[in-house]
Amino acid sequence: MVIEGMKSTGEKTKSSVKFFEGEKWLVLTGLLGFLLAGICAVWVLLYPVSPDGNVSNAFSFNAALGIFLLSTAAIAPFSAMGVKGRAFFRWSYILLALYSYFAETVQNFRGVNPRFVKSGMPFDDMVGDIFAFVALFLILCYLFLAIQYFRKKSYMRRPALVVGIRYAMIAVMFSFMAGIWISVNNGRIVGVHGNIIVLHGLGFHALQALPVVAWLSDRTSFTANARSKWTHLTGITYLLGLIAIGWQTYLGRSIFEWSVLSLLICSCFLISLATGVQVLRKTPLGTIKANI
Template structure:
């Protein structure tokens, strides 16, 4: 009798962006489509719907969530989560995203504030409270993913991306704090002119601003030390700027006023932007050097 040997399939970790995250990408596309449709409506009918609705808010919210979900779809394969945990994370995020799209869009088109309605019925109030709970679920999922990326041990397969993701999640943590702050205040404004939505929005965009330069520099022939130094400088400048904006908001002051702190934050954002452009230029140079122009090909052939 021949002995049968059982084949044990070991799941290999994924290191490709977006791999296995079709449904998160679809959720992102839904948000972009909603935003495009709302933009067309605004052009034809304006943005305000009485008594409280403002469809411009729905436009910006859906676009921002769509971009955030697309960023999560890109980096989730690098998280090192098991297939079961990754599936759980994915579907919780999808459910939370669908509810967020729905209540933000429907309530604004009905003329009510989706979070803090003062004109709606008890159903509108309950819907806004549930929106707060869903927002907290998204915050908790983000915190769990932050912890997971900081738990990853060296050597990393894609160290530059992991470094950028870690910085990005620290910025997203600030965005989440601002979101919880708004829930507790039942408003987005602080003091005379502070606006938490500015802090919330800018901090969330670190998922693009701090990760894309890492992706660009992965494809560039530079010393690893130089790449990391450039990314550290840009990311730290971004984070300090975010903290200054948070301080201004906490004091009830607008980040757009001409104060010393606002100017310092602007300078730091310019420093970050300079590192972004540097990474982009190196990437473009690397891509162009791999292609030989057609006129040079003709010269080499003697044409």
């Protein structure tokens, strides 16, 4: 009886981990992105921009980075990292994100492309060079985080949720590879109509979509086996859709161009979306707030 009681207490401790737990500063850094995006949006509405810099790009970048940081802060507590590991990741990412906000916002306001500097001042070249290293460190630090979700310690905390996070981490790695592709390609356009930014963006959005479906499935009355199947189906079809987008882009074609690959892309994301909707339909609304 004592052993059973101890086991129950341990299980309760594992399941008591909450979203955003201990990530106040990462959340605030994410919210800063929305503040900067709002400032950029107002500027775009009121003033013209330089032909080189583009404040609308700063708007989309700051908003996207803000969403990315908030999503990361939400799932960070479920990783297998210890206190020191989480602190290292948290403050490394905050510092890297702050520089990214600075480079993207200030340089675009100055009329300079922060990534691909053309005939800029030495200061502009320096900011661009540092930005390239910052982007590399953002990838390496996130890879460190991603690996933690594939450890048994993380899985034991919230099995269903962590499976969804694992798929999201793989998708995020696809996005990072797309970002490197953009840098090597010296721009987002491939061939005539291929646009790498589509793959880049959709990969990051897996960080919101896939863990949510996995979390909702854990709230349903499905059997454990059925919940696992729904989560895997959502994740696999999402990843297949990303791979198809990557290949279509590599061929220099738009994802809206009529082709077998376009049909595959559409089918994969429709199945992934339909799976998420089905799981949501089977989730009692009263359990959502109670189990966050």
